[in-house]
Amino acid sequence: MNLKELYQEIILDHGKNPRNLRKTENFNKDAKGNNPLCGDNVHVYLKLNENKKVEDISFEGSGCAISMASASIMTDLVRGKEEVEVKEIVEDFLGMIKENPDLKSDKLKEDEKTKLMCLSGVKQYPMRVKCATLSWHTLVSAIDNKQEEINTEN
Secondary structure (H helix, E strand, C coil): CCHHHHHHHHHHHHHHCCCCECCCCCCCEEEEEEECCCCEEEEEEEEECCCCEEEEEEEEEECCHHHHHHHHHHHHHHCCCEHHHHHHHHHHHHHHHHCCCCCCCCCCCHHHHHHHHCCHHHHHCHHHHHHHHHHHHHHHHHHCCCCCCEECCC
């Protein structure tokens, strides 16, 4: 199996069987996001402990396979990490999706980087970049306690 096939397999798996597709109990941060052009909707729920570490994270929503896979991968990768690490990972991911060829964060293990890199191909399709990044922007909004809904067209 080549790398492209592996990436497609990971996206299909997470798109068809999203991890953490539920509402976190006793969440203390949340945010909603919307991509009106594609119809993707996401609501991210976070439970941060007193040390600002992600105890639990989940999402509810619907959308294309890229959007659902990205949200699923995101929730898997940031659980157990501290808020500052999460923001660094988000920044690294957004940079990779938009222009950087690789991930630079040392906060991720190699297998975690592989999961994120599977989404790198969307940069070839500008309309799909919004699908892949919606949940990530929504996560930052939740961490920062912003009240307005994330909208990919604003």
